[in-house]
Amino acid sequence: MNCEICQLKELEVEHYEIEEVLRCILHTIIFHRALGLVRPKEIDLELFEITYVQCGDTEVEKKIDEKIEQFICWVEKHPNKKSQICLSFYEVKNKQASWFTNKIERLYWEQWYINLNVVQQPKMHSSKSSNSKVTVESGEDSHEDRSVRRTTLEGSLRDVLFQIIKFVNDKKDHVPPIPNREGVISFPYEITIPRLDMLYL
Amino acid sequence: MEQIVSQFLLKCLHIILNSRIPSLHPIRRSTVEPGSVSRVRKSDRWFNLLLGDRPSVLDNLNFWHRNLTDPMIVDVILVHEVSNSSSVDNLYGNSTASRGGGSVETVIERWTVHYESPQISPQANDSLSHKKAYKKLIVLLRALYSQMRLLPAYRIFRQLHSATQSYNFDIIYKVSSFSDPFTLTRVEQEMMDEYMFSTPVEVVPPGHVSVSVSFRKTLSDFNLDPSTSLIPRIISDYVGSPATDPLRSFPSSDKGLQEMPFPSRGTRLPSPSPFQRPHSWTSGIHRGAAFGYGFPPTYGLPSPPDHFVHRAQSYRPSVQRTTSFDDYQLSPPFSPASSPSPPGHFLGSNPLQHGRPRPGSAPVMIPRQVATGTTRYATPNSSDSNRHSLPPPSPRSTRLDNSSQESPSGIRMYKKQDISRTGESHLGTTSPYTGHKIMRDNRDDSGRFSGLLSSSDSPRVGFSRSSSRLSFQDDLDDGDFSCPFDVDDVDASDSPASHNLEGKRASEFAPASPMGTKSRDAAVGVLVHMLRTAPPLRQDLSCYTSQSGTTEQDGGIATASGFFMPRKTTDGLEELRSYREMKDLLLSKSATRVFTTEEA
Numbered sequence: 001m002n003c004e005i006c007q008l009k010e011l012e013v014e015h016y017e018i019e020e021v022l023r024c025i026l027h028t029i030i031f032h033r034a035l036g037l038v039r040p041k042e043i044d045l046e047l048f049e050i051t052y053v054q055c056g057d058t059e060v061e062k063k064i065d066e067k068i069e070q071f072i073c074w075v076e077k078h079p080n081k082k083s084q085i086c087l088s089f090y091e092v093k094n095k096q097a098s099w100f101t102n103k104i105e106r107l108y109w110e111q112w113y114i115n116l117n118v119v120q121q122p123k124m125h126s127s128k129s130s131n132s133k134v135t136v137e138s139g140e141d142s143h144e145d146r147s148v149r150r151t152t153l154e155g156s157l158r159d160v161l162f163q164i165i166k167f168v169n170d171k172k173d174h175v176p177p178i179p180n181r182e183g184v185i186s187f188p189y190e191i192t193i194p195r196l197d198m199l200y201l
Numbered sequence: 202m203e204q205i206v207s208q209f210l211l212k213c214l215h216i217i218l219n220s221r222i223p224s225l226h227p228i229r230r231s232t233v234e235p236g237s238v239s240r241v242r243k244s245d246r247w248f249n250l251l252l253g254d255r256p257s258v259l260d261n262l263n264f265w266h267r268n269l270t271d272p273m274i275v276d277v278i279l280v281h282e283v284s285n286s287s288s289v290d291n292l293y294g295n296s297t298a299s300r301g302g303g304s305v306e307t308v309i310e311r312w313t314v315h316y317e318s319p320q321i322s323p324q325a326n327d328s329l330s331h332k333k334a335y336k337k338l339i340v341l342l343r344a345l346y347s348q349m350r351l352l353p354a355y356r357i358f359r360q361l362h363s364a365t366q367s368y369n370f371d372i373i374y375k376v377s378s379f380s381d382p383f384t385l386t387r388v389e390q391e392m393m394d395e396y397m398f399s400t401p402v403e404v405v406p407p408g409h410v411s412v413s414v415s416f417r418k419t420l421s422d423f424n425l426d427p428s429t430s431l432i433p434r435i436i437s438d439y440v441g442s443p444a445t446d447p448l449r450s451f452p453s454s455d456k457g458l459q460e461m462p463f464p465s466r467g468t469r470l471p472s473p474s475p476f477q478r479p480h481s482w483t484s485g486i487h488r489g490a491a492f493g494y495g496f497p498p499t500y501g502l503p504s505p506p507d508h509f510v511h512r513a514q515s516y517r518p519s520v521q522r523t524t525s526f527d528d529y530q531l532s533p534p535f536s537p538a539s540s541p542s543p544p545g546h547f548l549g550s551n552p553l554q555h556g557r558p559r560p561g562s563a564p565v566m567i568p569r570q571v572a573t574g575t576t577r578y579a580t581p582n583s584s585d586s587n588r589h590s591l592p593p594p595s596p597r598s599t600r601l602d603n604s605s606q607e608s609p610s611g612i613r614m615y616k617k618q619d620i621s622r623t624g625e626s627h628l629g630t631t632s633p634y635t636g637h638k639i640m641r642d643n644r645d646d647s648g649r650f651s652g653l654l655s656s657s658d659s660p661r662v663g664f665s666r667s668s669s670r671l672s673f674q675d676d677l678d679d680g681d682f683s684c685p686f687d688v689d690d691v692d693a694s695d696s697p698a699s700h701n702l703e704g705k706r707a708s709e710f711a712p713a714s715p716m717g718t719k720s721r722d723a724a725v726g727v728l729v730h731m732l733r734t735a736p737p738l739r740q741d742l743s744c745y746t747s748q749s750g751t752t753e754q755d756g757g758i759a760t761a762s763g764f765f766m767p768r769k770t771t772d773g774l775e776e777l778r779s780y781r782e783m784k785d786l787l788l789s790k791s792a793t794r795v796f797t798t799e800e801a
Contacts, residue, residue, distance in 0.1 A: 032343045035336065039251040040346055051350040051359075161351055165344045172337045 003108045004174050006167045008160050010082070010115040013153060018075065018118065019068055020047050021157060022085065025114050026064050026191065027054045028161055029087055032168040033110075034060070035178050035186040048154040052161065057184040067191040074193055075118050086192045087112040091176055106188075109174055112164075202331060202408075206316045208247045209338050209410065210273050213314045213345060214376065215252050220349035221277045221310070222374055223361040248339045250346065271378040272315040277354055279309045281370035306373075309354050310416040318408030338410065345412060352416050721791050728787060732780050735773065 013021050024045060031040065034055040041056040054061070071085055090106040178186045245251050282304050349355060354372075361372060 028347060031347065032340060035249055035339050035343075037246060037249045037251065042350065049356065051355065053347050053350060158351060161347070165348055165351075168340060169344050172340055175336065175340065177332065178336055178339075 002174060003111060004167075004171050005111045005113070006164075007113045008115060008163055009156060010117055011153060011156050011160065012117045012119055012149070014119060014149075015072075015075070017047055017153065018072055018116065020045050021116070021153075022068050022071065022114065023064060024050065024052045024157065025160060025164070026067075026085075026087060027060075028052050028164050029112050030060055030064075030185075030189065031055045032164065033089055033175075033187060033189070034184045036184040038184050047150070048157060050154065050157060050161070055184050060185060064191070067193075071193055080118065080120055082115065082117045084116070084194055085114045086194055087114070087189060088192065089187045089189045092188060109176060202334070205331065205335055205338065206410065209342070210314055210316070211255075212248055212250065212252075212342055213312070213412065214273070214275060215255055216250075216342065216346055216349060217275050217277070217312055218374060219252055220346075221354060221358050221372055223358060223372065248335070248342050250339070250342055270316055270318055272313050274377050275312040275314075276308045276375040276377070277310040277312070278306050278373050278375060279354075279357065279370060280304050280306050280373055307417075309357075309372075310352065310414060312412070312414045314410070314412050316408065316410045341410070341412060348414070352414070354416065721787070721794060725784075725787055725791065728780065728784055732777070732784070735776060735780065 008025070011021060024043075027043070031038070031053050034057065038055045038057075041054040042051050043054055044051050067085070071083070075081070075083060088108050089110040090108045093105040093107050176187065244255065245253070357370070358372060361370075
């Protein structure tokens with residue numbers, strides 16, 4: 001079975017936006033892949049005028065939040081870098097127990113790469129003490145910049161969500177049959193943070 | 202396979218309506234845990250997507266959409282007021298194209314769901330292929346659900362749905378089985394973006410199901426701001442006041458449209474859009490007069506119950522309408538029970554609107570309060586409408602539940618919830634025992650309402666007819682408040698005729714009051730109700746014990762003690778006396794206030 005890979009459009013986010021953006025994207029993808037009985041839960045983003053849908057499973061929420069925290073920690077250690085989060089869906093194949101290990105093989109059938117470019121706005125606070133007039137002007141500029149950036153990010157995030165929906169619709173054949181199990185999540189998944197080469201802005 | 206496809210169509214429609222039509226959107230978020238899947242209707246489990254209760258309009262779909270291979274086209278239409286629309290005549294205009302003045306309808310989204318099965322010969326009944334198809338449809342529905350929230354129209358829906366403010370626009374829908382080329386002008390088509398949900402889903406090849414949408418990319422062209430022109434207005438000649446004749450009949454000017462034949466489901470209404478064809482139905486703006494409860498003229502606009510607020514805005518300027526509105530209010534569309542014998546009735550009664558047939562969604566009984574800005578009504582309204590839109594047995598059962606739940610807080614609830622609530626209370630949610638009686642009345646009267654819309658009688662009264670305990674009764678006897686709470690009248694005059702006449706007044710009087718006097722009237726209404734439900738002498742004690750065991754019921758007014766005591770005649774009389782005193786006190790206060798407002 002081939003593994004379908006989807007590279008989502010890169011998003012330029014600021015530190016404080018990471019959590020919301022990631023949560024939105026991850027939940028959206030999982031909602032489309034959680035084919036068990038679901039009561040959809042709509043969540044409005046605070047930073048943007050976007051509403052996304054969660055599958056409503058608390059386990060999933062927990063797992064996603066944990067991973068996002070991990071990612072944020074990683075980003076803090078490696079600032080101003082492009083980074084990725086990978087959400088993979090797999091099937092579990094029990095391999096014959098070999099002499100050494102009783103390995104369980106995972107057969108990935110879909111992988112989503114969320115590309116983020118975490119930027120940090122140059123801090124204005126440090127220059128406040130020096131020249132108040134200058135800071136005011138630069139503060140205003142950064143304000144405008146910020147709102148422009150925010151609007152752009154909102155548009156891009158919407159594009160990413162459309163991208164997800166399109167991908168989900170286009171490719172359905174590779175989705176394995178839904179196993180007969182209770183619960184919302186029909187397919188096991190994992191969220192990983194692949195290491196990338198350091199890229200400096 | 203056929204079943205899968207038909208359920209798929211239903212589910213699609215359900216999703217679309219839930220996400221676009223505020224009136225049909227159930228308020229369930231607060232009450233239902235996201236993860237809970239218990240108590241789920243079997244029909245909701247289709248495609249593993251729980252959406253909650255289906256609006257009753259979906260039941261129409263099966264009836265109407267006979268041929269599965271016909272495309273199902275759902276138009277989401279934005280109705281918005283144009284600024285220079287004070288002319289009443291324009292409101293009778295009925296096309297979907299833009300017009301100067303009046304309300305303008307624009308198709309903002311067009312969803313097309315199409316199942317194509319080229320072969321008529323029965324498909325191989327391969328369960329594996331069915332499973333695959335089912336799985337794919339599940340995914341497709343998920344995508345549809347998400348997509349609904351990403352398109353621009355969702356924002357508008359949320360604005361309307363939140364209902365913290367009133368707006369001068371509304372969203373309605375129309376379902377048809379063909380693509381009406383006339384509804385979308387070329388210009389409009391150009392403005393719309395097309396999005397095809399990718400490749401059609403193969404279901405039992407060679408058939409396939411496809412979903413696509415054309416939507417307007419931007420909705421900023423419309424002036425979709427909340428209306429700010431609402432100012433609570435005290436209507437001096439308010440119908441419910443003793444000074445006016447509450448038995449005003451419907452003005453003849455409106456009769457013309459009222460007498461429109463009530464279309465039955467699925468048939469075409471003669472007058473409106475020439476483009477309207479059979480096999481299509483719409484949620485029309487004229488959701489019928491369901492609002493009735495003695496809504497004060499200001500609010501008494503014959504707008505859909507859910508869209509009441511917006512409509513109120515638009516009709517505000519035309520004073521001449523107020524009278525007609527009163528009468529509309531009187532009309533009974535006592536929706537919930539009558540929803541099954543549906544919409545036809547409501548449609549005809551709404552001459553102001555375009556008179557398009559509106560099926561299905563049962564109007565809410567309680568119009569939203571307009572300028573108070575309270576959102577409280579929105580919730581009960583929507584939830585009510587949701588309840589009401591259920592098939593007939595359900596509303597009653599839910600209401601019964603409600604009444605039993607509400608009775609504990611009985612009086613307190615009254616005082617808090619004002620007009621809309623009192624309106625509803627008369628429906629019998631106030632006290633359990635009246636509750637079930639009223640519901641019984643509903644059942645009995647549901648057939649009546651259809652005929653009553655065009656008459657000026659207050660069908661609404663029908664509810665109070667057979668139940669002698671209803672709070673209407675005390676008001677029935679006189680409109681001049683001299684002794685509305687006369688004990689003797691409690692058990693007397695059970696005749697429908699008297700109730701018809703007076704109940705109208707009563708219903709107008711008690712629940713309805715202009716903003717400024719609402720608390721007074723609400724209090725009076727509460728009082729009236731209590732007196733009505735006061736267990737006097739012939740009261741069926743068994744009835745009481747079973748229902749009011751826990752709570753205050755009528756005794757609550759003075760004591761709010763909340764416990765049930767065996768009643769004796771003397772107790773009853775004493776209570777009655779105290780009630781009378783209170784009543785007199787309130788009346789005197791109200792009399793002074795009426796004077797002051799009239800003078801002002």
